[in-house]
Amino acid sequence: MTTNVRRIASEALEEWEEGHIYAESLVDNAARAFNLSREDRNLLNALIIGCIRNKSLLDFWIGQLREGEIDLQVRCHLRVGLFQLLIMGLPDHAAVNETVNSARKGIRGLINALLRRTIREREELQAMVEELPLPIRYSHPEWLVDRWTEQYGEQATLQLLQWNQQPSQTTFRINPLKPETLERVTNSEKATPLADHPEFYSSNGLPPREWIDEGLIYIQDPATMHAVNILSPKAGEHVLDACAAPGGKSTQIAALMENKGSLLCTDSNAKRLPRLLRNLGRLGIEIAETEAFDWSHTAPEKWHNSFDAILLDVPCSNTGVLRKRVDARWRMTPESISEVASLQKSILGNAAKCIKAGGRLVYSTCSIDKEENSELIQNFLQSHPELELAAEEIIHPASHKTDGAYAALLVKKS
Numbered sequence: 001m002t003t004n005v006r007r008i009a010s011e012a013l014e015e016w017e018e019g020h021i022y023a024e025s026l027v028d029n030a031a032r033a034f035n036l037s038r039e040d041r042n043l044l045n046a047l048i049i050g051c052i053r054n055k056s057l058l059d060f061w062i063g064q065l066r067e068g069e070i071d072l073q074v075r076c077h078l079r080v081g082l083f084q085l086l087i088m089g090l091p092d093h094a095a096v097n098e099t100v101n102s103a104r105k106g107i108r109g110l111i112n113a114l115l116r117r118t119i120r121e122r123e124e125l126q127a128m129v130e131e132l133p134l135p136i137r138y139s140h141p142e143w144l145v146d147r148w149t150e151q152y153g154e155q156a157t158l159q160l161l162q163w164n165q166q167p168s169q170t171t172f173r174i175n176p177l178k179p180e181t182l183e184r185v186t187n188s189e190k191a192t193p194l195a196d197h198p199e200f201y202s203s204n205g206l207p208p209r210e211w212i213d214e215g216l217i218y219i220q221d222p223a224t225m226h227a228v229n230i231l232s233p234k235a236g237e238h239v240l241d242a243c244a245a246p247g248g249k250s251t252q253i254a255a256l257m258e259n260k261g262s263l264l265c266t267d268s269n270a271k272r273l274p275r276l277l278r279n280l281g282r283l284g285i286e287i288a289e290t291e292a293f294d295w296s297h298t299a300p301e302k303w304h305n306s307f308d309a310i311l312l313d314v315p316c317s318n319t320g321v322l323r324k325r326v327d328a329r330w331r332m333t334p335e336s337i338s339e340v341a342s343l344q345k346s347i348l349g350n351a352a353k354c355i356k357a358g359g360r361l362v363y364s365t366c367s368i369d370k371e372e373n374s375e376l377i378q379n380f381l382q383s384h385p386e387l388e389l390a391a392e393e394i395i396h397p398a399s400h401k402t403d404g405a406y407a408a409l410l411v412k413k414s
């Protein structure tokens with residue numbers, strides 16, 4: 001029996017609605033379970049990610065095509081069908097036939113009728129989009145659009161919404177700790193250097209597996225580098241990466257330290273440590289140790305006043321990376337942002353005690369929300385006169401054409 005990728009996509013979307021699994025995991029799990037070819041996997045990925053990214057718009061169109069209640073199973077098939085016909089631009093024949101055949105017999109007639117009507121009314125349906133309110137047109141929750149408009153204004157919000165709707169490209173950083181990287185990667189046609197981001201490259205699709213396995217590269221966005229550059233770790237220093245897993249920034253820190261000195265990598269989630277260790281090993285990092293530690297608790301005495309430099313890449317709402325994490329916009333709430341901000345504040349308070357006199361700490365997030373960034377830092381500094389804000393950087397994704405990020409450099413007075 002041939003694999004029907006549309007059926008797998010519709011079933012995955014139904015499962016996604018239960019709210020317990022990330023879109024990327026759905027793609028990975030299905031690709032493994034059905035032993036999908038690279039081509040089928042790419043199509044499945046495009047369908048699942050695209051339907052979640054455009055959920056409100058697809059549901060608006062479904063509402064135009066059929067009044068009244070539609071059960072979740074039918075809705076997921078329709079989302080997959082309409083995404084192909086109205087956004088992805090796949091040939092009508094393949095999109096309709098494969099999508100109709102992917103449904104169980106009892107609902108095929110309805111899906112067939114609505115997809116054929118979509119083809120007949122395609123121009124009208126597409127023309128309606130320009131008049132739609134932003135949260136539907138760009139498929140973001142209304143409260144989030146309002147929040148960004150308040151924080152950044154209408155123009156920046158519009159640019160951000162448009163940016164988040166574009167599929168992202170794969171980017172990676174080359175590992176300067178492996179001498180063979182220069183010849184193997186930077187001279188290869190499979191790697192295109194990113195302007196303005198030394199050491200970062202893009203590839204058409206996934207880069208060669210062996211580059212990853214041999215630690216020549218690490219898949220990450222150039223925005224991740226700002227926090228580490230501001231921290232500016234030096235060879236021979238004693239450095240802490242407090243929220244380290246899976247280790248992307250630890251590998252950047254170790255590279256800037258030229259693999260000299262010591263780097264303690266902690267994370268509260270012990271289950272994430274083996275992957276962190278594998279990544280450090282793969283990239284040839286010899287100065288790092290890992291340990292499970294929850295920074296919402298007071299740090300052990302031995303770490304107090306002991307680090308030259310600390311990176312706090314705290315858990316966050318992910319509002320700066322919604323283009324890549326398509327689930328996040330649908331799962332976050334204003335309350336969840338406040339909750340994570342309160343965790344961030346407690347992590348910062350405990351880690352700040354571990355900076356040496358004259359030492360430094362960079363607090364960083366991949367959020368662009370003020371509650372988790374500048375407001376939190378300003379509030380924190382009011383009750384911590386021993387610390388000074390030495391630099392602050394916010395990366396807005398649409399204007400920088402990278403992920404979003406925030407970093408604040410705090411220095412402890414000597």
Ligand SMILES: C[S@@+](CC[C@H](N)C(=O)[O-])C[C@H]1O[C@@H](n2cnc3c(N)ncnc32)[C@H](O)[C@@H]1O
Pocket residue numbers: 242243244245246247248249250266267268269272293294295296313314315316347
């Ligand atoms: C943004 S991720 C870090 C990404 C990492 N710095 C990198 O570049 O690959 C945040 C990490 O913080 C960890 N974390 C969450 N709460 C924590 C806590 N209370 N103490 C320490 N780590 C925590 C999470 O398990 C997660 O691995």
